[in-house]
Amino acid sequence: MDKDLKIKFDFNYMMEDFIGEKGIKHQQINEILHKIVKAQENMEIKRKDGKMDFRELPYNQDEVVEEINKFVEDTKGKIENFVVLGIGGSALGPIAVQQAVNHLYYNELTKEKRNGCPKLYVLDNVDPERIVALLDIIDIEKTMFNVVSKSGGTPETMSQFMIIEKMLLDKVGQEKAKELMVFTTDKEKGNLIKISKQKGYKMFIIPEGVGGRFSQLTPVGLLPAAMCGIDIKEMLKGAATMDEMCKAHDIFENPAYMYAILHYIAMTNGANISVMMPYADSLKYMSDWYAQLWAESTGKKYDTEGEVVNRGQTPAKALGVTDQHSQLQLYTEGPFDKIVVLMGVGEYKKTLDIPKVHEDIDSIAFLGGHTQNELISLEQMATEYALLKSGRMNMTITLPKVCEHTVGQLLYLLEVATVFMCELLEVDSFNQPGVEEGKNAMYAMFGKPGYEEKKNELMARPEKMEKYMI
């Protein structure tokens, strides 16, 4: 591995040694060592037992990577747009990686500047205005649609598919539509398999044991990335590099374990919020991706013993330096209820000089002769310092630069950290029983067969009171 590309993790300012009484005492780590050891054992056992399939993704996808890259090569130049129809992890991962690696205004570049790659759109909502608006700006005959759903039953994604497929069939017919539709779905079960077989749509497979929010390093994320010219092999290599680091038995050498341990202790100390605050526009949507991972994995009613615990830590998203003018006031002066995870970049992709102008105005003249690079990095340092001075727990993840390799590392780091956090919290990382109630209510109101009783229950709920409405 290229040592210069290794992500760094600095947790000095989580510790009492630096921030004082609201920090974590070294002793607190020792006090939960039994818990940590058990969690480590569980991680290893589950991996061996094939219950942690996402961890094998850096190694077992040579074939599919080749297939994806060939598919991308074959479509090259034939399409103008690549549209992902997906929701949750299936949408947030592709957006995050695209924003991180590619040009910040990728879709507004000319085709030449995109190296002939298609524009990328991700339709992750069922707002009727969204699809209609998209159709105002794209030519569907030159657009490939990637339907992403493990079960092929996700109503949001499938309703989008039904709308788009009908439009395509009406406009270009089945033969041509075959070239413009690609599915990413489960190998054996589900509707998309069936439809793919009926109609002959191309299909990529999501490995069975990998759930939606851990699927960015499967074809769910790899296909859209490769379509936009991103080197997915390198991304997987980055993930493999991080896997090595995450195997370290010494927790002081293991960034994922330590990240989780600190979050766990901080949480027991009262921090029910974890803020992710990257200092780079390119990493902005990593916070969104991470927020779904952390929230849906840690937020559970029952622990693994079946006890009601209502656990979980709420992720919050911020962006440096922008949110220094928005959230930082609260972070430094508000309640001691959060951890701030700063994310920095060693070397930005561009350098931008601030010219020596307006030298007669002292209060801005000092900026001249520096660079925006210095400004953003020093502002990050200044925020870290302000948090330190106000006794607020904060840690920093630094990417030497933002590229496929480091993004692969980062994704994998946060995935392992999330699962380890769930081990410490003693909750199931991989399920999401809490979304069923809402789903069932929606099915009932929509008249899905089999939900008649649920509908009766809904109709029988107490009427709202006028006095509680304005």
Added chain:
Amino acid sequence: MDKDLKIKFDFNYMMEDFIGEKGIKHQQINEILHKIVKAQENMEIKRKDGKMDFRELPYNQDEVVEEINKFVEDTKGKIENFVVLGIGGSALGPIAVQQAVNHLYYNELTKEKRNGCPKLYVLDNVDPERIVALLDIIDIEKTMFNVVSKSGGTPETMSQFMIIEKMLLDKVGQEKAKELMVFTTDKEKGNLIKISKQKGYKMFIIPEGVGGRFSQLTPVGLLPAAMCGIDIKEMLKGAATMDEMCKAHDIFENPAYMYAILHYIAMTNGANISVMMPYADSLKYMSDWYAQLWAESTGKKYDTEGEVVNRGQTPAKALGVTDQHSQLQLYTEGPFDKIVVLMGVGEYKKTLDIPKVHEDIDSIAFLGGHTQNELISLEQMATEYALLKSGRMNMTITLPKVCEHTVGQLLYLLEVATVFMCELLEVDSFNQPGVEEGKNAMYAMFGKPGYEEKKNELMARPEKMEKYMI
């Protein structure tokens, strides 16, 4: 006022009557009546004493609106892009309003479809990659830059200005540059006044008593909106409508007061997080705007008596239905530490049918014959129901439709609610002392004159330990 445009506020599911023990008891409102009355009095006194200038904005801007509209008319057709250089409220407001009222892919529409209006870009960060990327896609000779800074000393915005002005001068010269630069700043003090006088740049004034995060209804927000074809008169009319509602003395008739009261009580019951979750892509960035308003206003170390209190409530952003697949699991099953503010839309701008296709597949066939409009609305209702069933406090704000008038109402509602919340919390709504430490540290490291001592302090801070780095 057009009654059909009135925003509705429904707080049934905040109450114990519906959600059970974790809800607010009607009695709890009565218990703090003295506090409420005092806060109401303060609001009225402060308004009379001219200490709440943002509340007069719907009424005292006829002249400036005319000036803005004339300016927009004069530039029409001459520029392709309008770029805001601003940060915090100055950036988040314009983005939120643009997204709400205009086409979801506004910048990607043809000029004709934009009715000849320029594209809008908001540069709210000093990431060096951002400006460089922007220059890849725009022609600066056809771009107007709007520098927004009250003091003209905001280093982020001013460094951007210095870079851009130099580029313009090198490329087109001072005379032409005059046509491509417009300032929004304070009337009397500050650098931008000085520079404007030196160079002859056009200038719009931010009323003196209105701070950054309350400035969306001043030229800060009005100019970018009008530039993109948004009817700013109508927006102010909406705000005036809401002002009338927010004058109601009966708290059960006053949406802003009731919003704050419920948040206050919920907070004392343990909800240190408030989630805003609009069910509309158009309202997505309202959550960002609101988050800065709520966080920076409520998050304070000292109360108005000077006691250390470390108060504040953390805003979190979510988007329906998207985040049902991301955050909802945590909201329904995690700790009882949050309020969820759902935001709905009565009538979306478009209707989209889901066709009756794939009728052989039961698990999706039931979607056919419905619309995406029904789907998103029923999903919102289903989320509300899921929150109800799990005993989670939630409330709903409904915009009959998303347009200038309702957006004006919404902005004003949330501003008044924020200030009333601060009255209840007994903290100053309008200051942000907590951002000084970071600012000063940055100045020190950047070598700003007068910050030598701060630099010494910074250099003398304890060195980080290797053992706390991986």
